[in-house]
Structure formats: C-alpha cells, structure tokens
Amino acid sequence: FFGNQDQKGKLTFYDAFPTSPPKIEVDIMNPHYADYYQGKTPPLDTLSPTPIPFLTVSGCDFQFLIGSRKEDYFNGTIGENREEKSITDWLYSALTTQGIGAKTAVGYGYMKQSNHRADGQ
Known part of the structure; x- marks a missing residue:
C-alpha cells in the first residue's frame, strides 16, 4: 500500500x-x-x-485525514491475506493499540475514541 x-x-x-x-x-x-x-x-x-x-x-x-484515489478504500475493505478492514478500522486499530510517536513504550501516543466527530456522525 x-x-x-x-x-x-x-x-x-x-x-x-x-x-x-x-x-x-x-x-x-x-x-x-x-x-x-x-x-x-x-x-x-x-x-x-x-x-x-x-x-x-x-x-x-x-x-486525522487520509486521502485516497479510490473511494472503495473507505467504503469497502482492504487487506491481502490478512484480516480485511476499512481504512478507518485500520487507523483506529493502529492509534489505539500501537500508538504513534517516540514514547509509546512509556504510555504516550495512544489515542482513544472520542464522541466528537467533525462530520457530525
């Protein structure tokens, strides 16, 4: 990808x-x-x-903003020989289980889902 x-x-x-x-x-x-x-x-x-x-x-x-040339990546699923998920699911999983940044080993960089959404959903 x-x-x-x-x-x-x-x-x-x-x-x-x-x-x-x-x-x-x-x-x-x-x-x-x-x-x-x-x-x-x-x-x-x-x-x-x-x-x-x-x-x-x-x-x-x-x-978090992601761009794609194909709308299918947001509405459908992706994954080859792996669990198929939508891009939103992949991003959510990465941010909540793997974290981002240099200090994830000491607890920084993990996100949790908010009830606030910019698109109103």
Missing part, C-alpha cells in the same frame, strides 16, 4: 490537527546512567540522574 519509486502509494496520510485547544504540560525523562549510555563509565550508583524536560499534549480531540 505504500508504493515504490515507480508507483504512487494508494493512500495519503496528512498531518493530524487538534480540533479543540490542547492542554500543554511539562513532563521529564530522568535517565540515571547518562555517562554509561554514552560509553564513558560503567553503570554506577554514584552517577546522578539528568532530568530532561519535554512537552506533552492532552485533553483535546484530533482530526
């Missing part, structure tokens, strides 16, 4: 945008063995944590 140098992909995934004002918060990563990870020392109890602040987004809905 992603195409190659000779053929365009069948789907276009656009940026996701918040549909309501997001809540921006600060969280921290706190690696305890920065010198060890950089190959400078063994992992010693005498090493100090290095707090690294980063921003998080919560408390808002996002709109």
